[in-house]
Amino acid sequence: MREACGREFTGAVARVEHRGRLVFERAYGETRADALARAVYCDTLFDLASLTKLFVATLALQAVAGGVLQLDEPLTSVIPEWRDTERAAVTLRMLLAHNSGMDSGADYRQILDENVERFALDAPSLAPPGERVIYSDLGFIALGIALRRATQTSLEGLARAAFPPPLQYRPPANVRLHTPATEDDGWRGRVQGVVHDEKAYLMGGASGHAGLFGTAADVARLTGCYLAASVRRPQRRSHRAASPLLPSALAREAVAEQAHDPVLRRGLGWALKTNDGNSCGRAMSASSFGHTGFVGTCVWADPERDLQGVLLTNAVYFGRNSAPEPSPTLRQRFYEAIVDGCHPEPAGGRHPDPVGGCHPEPVEG
Numbered sequence: 217m218r219e220a221c222g223r224e225f226t227g228a229v230a231r232v233e234h235r236g237r238l239v240f241e242r243a244y245g246e247t248r249a250d251a252l253a254r255a256v257y258c259d260t261l262f263d264l265a266s267l268t269k270l271f272v273a274t275l276a277l278q279a280v281a282g283g284v285l286q287l288d289e290p291l292t293s294v295i296p297e298w299r300d301t302e303r304a305a306v307t308l309r310m311l312l313a314h315n316s317g318m319d320s321g322a323d324y325r326q327i328l329d330e331n332v333e334r335f336a337l338d339a340p341s342l343a344p345p346g347e348r349v350i351y352s353d354l355g356f357i358a359l360g361i362a363l364r365r366a367t368q369t370s371l372e373g374l375a376r377a378a379f380p381p382p383l384q385y386r387p388p389a390n391v392r393l394h395t396p397a398t399e400d401d402g403w404r405g406r407v408q409g410v411v412h413d414e415k416a417y418l419m420g421g422a423s424g425h426a427g428l429f430g431t432a433a434d435v436a437r438l439t440g441c442y443l444a445a446s447v448r449r450p451q452r453r454s455h456r457a458a459s460p461l462l463p464s465a466l467a468r469e470a471v472a473e474q475a476h477d478p479v480l481r482r483g484l485g486w487a488l489k490t491n492d493g494n495s496c497g498r499a500m501s502a503s504s505f506g507h508t509g510f511v512g513t514c515v516w517a518d519p520e521r522d523l524q525g526v527l528l529t530n531a532v533y534f535g536r537n538s539a540p541e542p543s544p545t546l547r548q549r550f551y552e553a554i555v556d557g558c559h560p561e562p563a564g565g566r567h568p569d570p571v572g573g574c575h576p577e578p579v580e581g
Contacts (some may be wrong), residue, residue, distance in 0.1 A: 217230055217242070217244050217550070218244065220546050221244045221245040222245065222249070223534075224529070224531050224534070224546055225244075225245065225396075225512055225529035225530050225531045225533060225534075226245050226246055226247065226248055226249045226253070226396060226397070226530055226533050227243070227244060227245040227246050227247050227248075227256035227260070227396040227529070227530055228243070228244045228245060228256065228512075228527065228528060228529040228530075229241070229242070229243045229244070229256065229257075229258055229260060229262070229431070229432040229526075229527075229528045230242055230244070230432070230525070230526070230527050230528075230550065231258075231432035231433065231435075231436050231525070231526040232523070232524070232525050232526075232554045232557075232558065233436055233440065233523070233524050233525075234521070234522060234523050234558055235449075235522045235523075236440060236443075236444060236449065236522075239558060240554075240557075241258050241432065241433075242258070243255075243256045243257050243258045243260065244256065247260075247393070247394065247395065247396045247397055247408070247530075248396070248397040248406070248408065248533065249533070252393065254393060254394050256396060258431070258432065258433075259382070259431050259433070260394065260395065260396065260431065261382060261384075261387060261391060261394070261395045261429045261430060261431060262395065262396055262429065262430065262431070262432075262511075262513060262528040262529075262530065263395065263396070263398055263411060263412050263429055263509075263511050263513075263530070264426075264428045264429060264430050264435065264509055264513050264528075265412065265413060265426055265509025265510045265511040265512075265513050266353075266425065266426060266507065266508065266509040266510060266513075267428070267430075267435060267507055267508075267509045267513050267514075267515065268423070268424070268425060268426045268427055268428040268509075269356050269424070269425055269426075269485055269507065270435075270438060270439075270485050270486065270507055270515075271375060271378075271379060271383070271428055271438060272356060272359060272360060272363070272371065272375075272424045272425075272485075273312050273359075273470070273484060273485025273486075274378070274438060274441075274461065274462065274485070275363055275371075275374045275375065275378060276308060276311075276312060276359060276362075276363055276485075277312075277462055277466055277467075277470060277484065277485075278378060278461070278462065279363060279366060279367060280308070280466065281462060281463050281466055284366050284367060285308055285362070285363075285366050286307075286308065287307065287308050287309045287484075288307050288308075288309055289307060289308075290304060290305055290306065290307055291306055291307060291308060291311075291358075291362055292304055294361075294362045294365045294366045295337065295358065295361065295362055295365070297337050297338070298337070302317070302340075302341050302344070302345075303316070303317075303318075303341060303345065305345045305346075306318075306345045307345075308359075308362070309474060309484065310345055310346060310355075311352075311355045311356065311358060311359045311362075312359070312470075312474070312483075312484040312485050313349070313474035313475040313482040313483070313484060314349050314350060314351050314352055314355060314475065314482050315345075315346055315347070315348060315349050315350070315474075315475040315482065316341075316345055316346075316350075316352065316355050316358075317341040317342055317343035317344055317345050317346075317347060317348075317350065318336075318339070318341055318342070318350065318352045318354045318355040318358065319339050319340070319341065319342050319350070319352065319354055320350055320351055320352050320353060320354070321352070321353040321354060321415065322335065322339065322354070322415065324403075324414030324415060324417075324418065327415070327418065328418070332357065332415055332418050332419050332423075333357060333361055333419065335354075336354040336357040336358055336361075337358060337361065339354060348475075348477075349475050349476070349477035349480075349481075349482055351480075353413075353415060353425040353426070354425075355425075356423070356424040356425035357415070357419075357423055357424050357425055358424070359424045360423055360424025360425070361424070363424070370422070371385070371422050371423070371424065372384075372385050372386075372422050375428065378461070379434070379437075379438070380434075380437070382429075382430065382431060382434070383428060383429070383430040383431075383434040384428070384429055384430075385421055385422040385427050385428055385429070386410075386420075386421040386422060386427075387409055387429050389409075391409065392408055392409020392410070393408065393409065395408060395409045395429060396408075396529075396530035396533070397530060397533060398412040398511050398530055398532050398533055399412060399511075399532045399533065399535065399536060401414075404417070411426055411427045412426075412510070412511050412532065413425070413426035413427070413510070426509075431528075432526040432528050435513075435515050435526045435528070436515070436524060436526050438461075439515050439517050439524050439526070440524065441460065441461045441462060441467060442462075442467045442468075442470060442471050442486070442505070442517065443517045443519060443522065443524055445462070445464040445465075445467035445468050446467070446468055446471055446503075446517075446519035447519050447522045448464070449522075469483075469484065470483050470484035470485060470486060471483045471484075471486050471488070471505040471519075473488055477490065478490070479491075480494060483505060485507075486505040486506065486507060487505065487506055487507050487508075488504070488505050489501070489502055489503070489504040489505070489506075489516075495508055495514055495516070495547040495548060495551070496516035496518075496547075496548070496551045497547070497548035497549070497550075497551040497552040498548070498552060499551065499552040499555035499556065500516060500518045500521075500523075500551055500555060501518050501519070501520040501521065503518070503519050503520055504516055504517060504518045504519070504520075505517055505519075508547075510532065510536075511529075511530060511531065511532045512528070512529035512530050512531030512532055513527070513528050513529065514526070514527045514528075514547055514550075515527070516551055518555070521555065521558075523554065523555065523558060525550065525551055525554045527547065527550050
């Protein structure tokens with residue numbers, strides 16, 4: 217991480233938890249590579265990019281748990297625009313597993329004068345519902361629309377009720393200079409403190425596919441709920457309720473295969489390790505689940521070891537053509553290093569020595 221700082225990103229936070237306990241957390245670098253730079257700290261807010269999808273998927277699963285939405289019913293009751301169209305059979309499960317057939321996205325320059333939500337709902341599909349995996353930002357934009365309509369609450373309101381701060385859409389102006397800057401995209405200039413994803417930006421900064429800003433601890437807290445359910449230990453409680461974030465059975469279903477793909481299998485919102493070329497590297501087990509974000513964010517969890525690692529960076533700062541994400545080598549090295557550094561045994565074995573000489577601390581519950 218120290219070697220990559222200043223070359224592959226200007227700032228980063230790495231966090232490792234084992235059996236629900238923090239064993240390593242460290243910040244690296246600065247928010248940008250110029251005179252406006254600020255130091256990055258462990259509680260620095262990052263543009264989470266597509267890690268937003270994990271939080272919105274969780275909101276959707278909460279709606280399922282509450283009976284507001286059904287996983288396998290067509291969504292035409294809340295998206296009537298799809299009646300009598302090729303999407304009439306699309307279900308919530310399909311949107312979450314990225315096999316709805318919807319297109320992946322759109323070049324922002326082609327939709328500058330469009331209503332992005334309407335574009336997402338109306339854009340032609342690339343495949344029949346359920347046929348194959350197509351990773352789709354448009355599908356998660358549609359998911360956000362479905363959630364808002366079904367609950368009669370904005371995504372911001374749903375996220376605020378479900379997840380503790382500082383996680384948020386649209387950070388206030390006084391926070392923006394302290395968030396790691398992303399790309400100078402030639403349209404907005406150097407992007408800092410506002411969402412990098414152009415479609416989310418055109419939607420005002422809050423969408424189902426991107427827009428959330430959060431810390432490594434925010435991501436780890438969410439991931440920990442699924443990991444705890446997978447290894448059958450108590451989940452952390454919701455910050456505003458006495459109950460867990462999700463029923464354990466539903467959380468386990470979310471990290472089980474829902475749609476097969478030879479490159480990256482899909483759960484409900486989550487990606488599942490499919491081969492050693494995935495960003496979690498070679499050392500994590502075949503049951504591992506995670507997700508990446510375009511600006512340089514990543515999380516993976518390994519249920520066989522009850523181990524998770526969060527890596528937040530701003531790698532797109534140096535340009536998407538040279539490094540559209542943190543180098544796969546960096547990500548793979550990071551996840552291989554946390555397995556090697558923790559020396560975790562399978563669940564039920566000895567607790568590992570802390571990584572990097574840190575004393576294990578209980579994660580806030």
